[in-house]
Amino acid sequence: MTKTVNYKVSLGKDSYPIFIGKNLLKSLKNHIPNFYNYSKIIIVSDSAISSVNELLFKKYLPQNFNFKKIILPSGEKIKSFKYLEILTEKILNIGIDRTSLIICIGGGVLGDLVALASSIVLRGIDLIQVPSTLLAQVDSSVGGKTAINSGYGKNLIGTFKQPKCVIISTDLLKTLKKRDLVSGYAEILKYSFIKDKLFFGWLEKNAKKILSLNTESCIYAIKKSCSIKSDIVSKDEKENGIRELLNFGHTFGHAIESITGYSNKIKHGEAIFIGMYLAIKFSIFLKLCDEKVAINYARHLNCLGIHFKLDDYGLNISYKEFIKHMKFDKKVKNGKMKFVLIKKIGVPVRIFLEDVRLLSIFLKNELK
């Protein structure tokens, strides 16, 4: 039997635990702090995990408690005002009060939307995240960022709302489509590049095991990722400094998602694989890092059969379009673009780009 691992996000009175293990939904109630203090619990989940829902409602949840269920469609399109309205109306229609709890069981898309809704209904009610994709288990469920997208850019509308706890059950991953599983690996790889060269070494040996859902390897990678993320978030909850490091690859990646209209052409993690590669190449272009970093990155992903170039995804984006979309990123300050780049694996650097022409020259050359 695999042991449940506990990890804590330290944020003073808003601190919360992360539970990582297998089959945790069977004992979901036991992981919910102050369970019996809640007047009502609303479980919002994704239509893609209906089998999990059935088990939950028929078997795992105590039958003598007031549970309600909301199921939303899947896809990045639900990170919109339209679905925020639909969801908040559904929640209010159920009839909640300030002692109600929302549990979100889903991927990063649902997690971002539900967390935003939970932060604004009745000016905020408690939330628990039960991430059901690899990406959500290693990244989006931890840290308290909520968001919907705008025509102007990705995640431009949102709040900060920390959950009461995060319950990560690796068995949920077994129904994930391969493409979604691989997409989640992007954020795991990101942590190694921004923080931990040894972890990259471990990934070189074990990534295949993660992608074939070996429980021990998944739990190790999820724990490592959550610990890196929560350490950073604990130091800089509202992203005034080092939390920006978590955006490695995202300035380029978000532009790709925005240009492709948040469609199924490219998943978030896939955009981040490309975004990290461009960030590494841009670091080399600016003479911040050695060509070897790009070689290691490419070799690792080639070994896994993971694509990291625009061409591989059938995308053709002009440098002008790229720059236009990058300018709407949240990392732009006083009109200057901010980038998270890399010196070596494990050693990131944040820079303001004084001369945007450098980016034009780089992209013009890189995208031809």
Ligand SMILES: NC(=O)c1ccc[n+]([C@@H]2O[C@H](COP(=O)([O-])OP(=O)(O)OC[C@H]3O[C@@H](n4cnc5c(N)ncnc54)[C@H](O)[C@@H]3O)[C@@H](O)[C@H]2O)c1
């Ligand atoms: N808030 C944050 O800090 C943060 C961090 C990183 C990414 N994100 C956001 O996360 C989103 C991407 O998340 P994602 O990759 O989880 O995508 P997703 O939520 O769209 O999930 C991918 C697909 O898997 C399906 N799915 C979910 N769980 C499943 C399961 N257990 N079995 C089978 N199918 C399942 C979903 O329906 C969807 O079709 C992006 O919108 C990104 O911006 C947020």
